[in-house]
Amino acid sequence: MSQKSIYQEVILDHNRKPRNYGSLHSPTHHATGHNPLCGDRIDLDINMINGHIEEIAFQGESCAICKASSSMMTNAVKGKTSQEAESLIQEFREMLVNGEEKDLDHLGRLKVLAGVRDLPTRVKCAILPWHTLHAAMNSADSATTEADNHANELVANTH
Amino acid sequence: MKMADALLTPAARQTTALGMEQLRADFPILDIKVGDNPLVYLDNAASSQMPQAVIDRLVRYQKTQHANIHRAVHHLSDLATQEYESARRKLQRFIGAHEDREVIFTSGTTDSINLVMHGYGRKFIESGDEIILTALEHHSNIVPWQMLAEEKGAHIRVVPINDAGELLVDEYEKLFNPRTRFVGLSHVSNALGSINPVKRMIATAHQHGVPVLIDGAQAAPHMKIDVQDLDCDFYAFSAHKMCGPTGVGILYGKARLLESMQPFKGGGDMITSVSFEKTTYNEIPYKFEAGTPPIAAVIGFGAAIDYLEQIGLDAIAAYEHELLVYASERIRQIPGVKIVGDCPDKVAVISFVMDGIHPHDVGTLLNQDGIAVRTGHHCAQPIMQRFRVAATSRASFSFYNTKKEIDALVEGIRSVQKVFAQ
Numbered sequence: 001m002s003q004k005s006i007y008q009e010v011i012l013d014h015n016r017k018p019r020n021y022g023s024l025h026s027p028t029h030h031a032t033g034h035n036p037l038c039g040d041r042i043d044l045d046i047n048m049i050n051g052h053i054e055e056i057a058f059q060g061e062s063c064a065i066c067k068a069s070s071s072m073m074t075n076a077v078k079g080k081t082s083q084e085a086e087s088l089i090q091e092f093r094e095m096l097v098n099g100e101e102k103d104l105d106h107l108g109r110l111k112v113l114a115g116v117r118d119l120p121t122r123v124k125c126a127i128l129p130w131h132t133l134h135a136a137m138n139s140a141d142s143a144t145t146e147a148d149n150h151a152n153e154l155v156a157n158t159h
Numbered sequence: 160m161k162m163a164d165a166l167l168t169p170a171a172r173q174t175t176a177l178g179m180e181q182l183r184a185d186f187p188i189l190d191i192k193v194g195d196n197p198l199v200y201l202d203n204a205a206s207s208q209m210p211q212a213v214i215d216r217l218v219r220y221q222k223t224q225h226a227n228i229h230r231a232v233h234h235l236s237d238l239a240t241q242e243y244e245s246a247r248r249k250l251q252r253f254i255g256a257h258e259d260r261e262v263i264f265t266s267g268t269t270d271s272i273n274l275v276m277h278g279y280g281r282k283f284i285e286s287g288d289e290i291i292l293t294a295l296e297h298h299s300n301i302v303p304w305q306m307l308a309e310e311k312g313a314h315i316r317v318v319p320i321n322d323a324g325e326l327l328v329d330e331y332e333k334l335f336n337p338r339t340r341f342v343g344l345s346h347v348s349n350a351l352g353s354i355n356p357v358k359r360m361i362a363t364a365h366q367h368g369v370p371v372l373i374d375g376a377q378a379a380p381h382m383k384i385d386v387q388d389l390d391c392d393f394y395a396f397s398a399h400k401m402c403g404p405t406g407v408g409i410l411y412g413k414a415r416l417l418e419s420m421q422p423f424k425g426g427g428d429m430i431t432s433v434s435f436e437k438t439t440y441n442e443i444p445y446k447f448e449a450g451t452p453p454i455a456a457v458i459g460f461g462a463a464i465d466y467l468e469q470i471g472l473d474a475i476a477a478y479e480h481e482l483l484v485y486a487s488e489r490i491r492q493i494p495g496v497k498i499v500g501d502c503p504d505k506v507a508v509i510s511f512v513m514d515g516i517h518p519h520d521v522g523t524l525l526n527q528d529g530i531a532v533r534t535g536h537h538c539a540q541p542i543m544q545r546f547r548v549a550a551t552s553r554a555s556f557s558f559y560n561t562k563k564e565i566d567a568l569v570e571g572i573r574s575v576q577k578v579f580a581q
């Protein structure tokens with residue numbers, strides 16, 4: 001896969017017209033995600049009703065990869081239980097960090113982000129919203145990509 | 160010398176391109192490819208590349224001259240000590256210092272600034288005192304002073320900048336009061352390239368009896384520095400930004416001030432005698448060089464100074480200015496691209512933002528064309544806040560860059576725009 005192909009239509013489209021962009025009036029859960037290296041920052045609001053993600057919204061300053069990942073993530077987890085969302089977070093991380101190919105089909109549209117694997121310095125950009133989602137569901141107010149040692153190692157190892 | 164010829168006549172070089180080819184041949188790394196593209200290295204402000212002459216010097220030292228310094232009577236130790244001290248004298252001449260003992264080898268600019276913070280700041284700055292810094296500082300000239308301010312209950316005052324990235328010198332002058340004890344000031348901003356009017360600002364501080372540290376990390380590679388003419392009290396820079404190795408830099412300090420300061424690190428070499436009752440510190444500069452220094456790197460630093468001087472700092476400054484003017488003109492002409500900090504008095508650094516495209520995407524896409532720029536906050540978050548951007552892309556040039564490489568950058572920027580216009 002050519003590196004340029006990460007900037008393909010789907011991602012550029014989500015970057016231009018991010019879905020679920022904005023904030024919720026009185027979210028039950030919230031977290032801010034921050035990538036200190038590049039200054040990416042996103043705010044994520046969730047309304048959890050009966051263990052389901054009823055509503056979700058994000059906003060922030062970020063690169064196209066982070067914004068597209070956020071946008072696609074909000075679509076993917078809307079209506080899911082927190083447990084289902086957690087396992088999606090896990091699978092998404094594995095796709096990017098460990099390069100696991102096996103269950104890709106199951107990730108559906110999120111597969112277009114698999115190409116970020118070839119850009120080790122950008123893996124954190126794609127993972128940031130997922131960390132933030134995890135933090136929000138677990139009622140931590142902030143997430144940072146610095147704590148993700150696997151993502152960090154990946155960056156370190158490929159340099 | 161072939162490099163000297165190359166740079167002394169920039170106009171001739173433009174027409175023949177021959178001198179430049181020879182000069183670029185001094186830098187083996189410039190031949191590498193990134194994917195299918197030739198490397199276009201425009202991240203010189205972060206770290207510059209090393210010419211063969213410096214690489215050879217490191218190898219020769221390691222193969223024929225290495226031993227610990229200042230310690231033993233044997234041949235190698237004597238030789239290594241002489242080479243190490245000869246590098247100190249090269250640095251002394253390079254910055255026009257009065258004496259060689261005013262040059263302290265450190266691990267780099269950050270280490271030099273921390274040395275002044277610990278050696279001078281912790282001794283002389285007290286609760287309620289004020290330290291003046293500027294909005295253009297690199298984190299390494301902010302954080303040590305914040306640590307000191309916190310420890311002592313001192314306060315930091317910040318000189319603001321205008322939209323062009325220039326310091327407001329009038330505002331600076333108003334910050335002085337009887338509690339002002341120290342000024343920390345960058346000679347050149349790493350994020351924007353602005354050259355600050357340091358000589359005038361030092362004179363102002365001295366009228367108030369306040370010493371000044373100049374962070375010269377981005378100035379020393381690009382212009383002739385004369386510490387006696389500037390009359391600065393301290394001047395710091397790193398070898399790795401000026402064709403030398405990583406892990407070494409210097410702190411220049413006026414002898415009188417260095418002598419008044421307390422040591423920063425304790426250990427071997429920085430003492431004259433040690434007993435458990437009493438230790439006597441060594442004279443400067445050794446008082447501040449505890450432990451075995453990076454001897455090879457110091458000697459390599461000396462070789463880098465030789466290399467730069469053969470080309471000539473004035474020739475370097477003139478040629479790099481030509482690159483800056485050319486690159487600025489071409490980049491300004493691209494719709495949707497804005498230069499951040501576009502003031503007339505700059506070194507060849509261009510920080511820019513692109514409408515609707517995050518710098519990290521710019522950096523990744525340019526890299527796919529073999530072009531290395533830096534993207535992010537450049538360790539200068541206050542500047543980013545001032546311009547209300549999270550990050551910028553920064554192209555920083557060296558004397559071994561060419562107009563052809565600037566053309567490649569401009570092409571690269573246009574192709575980033577094409578990708579995002581899909």
Ligand SMILES: Cc1ncc(COP(=O)(O)O)c(C=O)c1O
Nearest residue numbers: 267268269297299349376377397
């Ligand atoms: C203006 C300025 N000051 C200080 C530093 C820190 O230099 P070093 O990392 O070599 O200690 C840098 C390097 O990026 C710089 O650009």
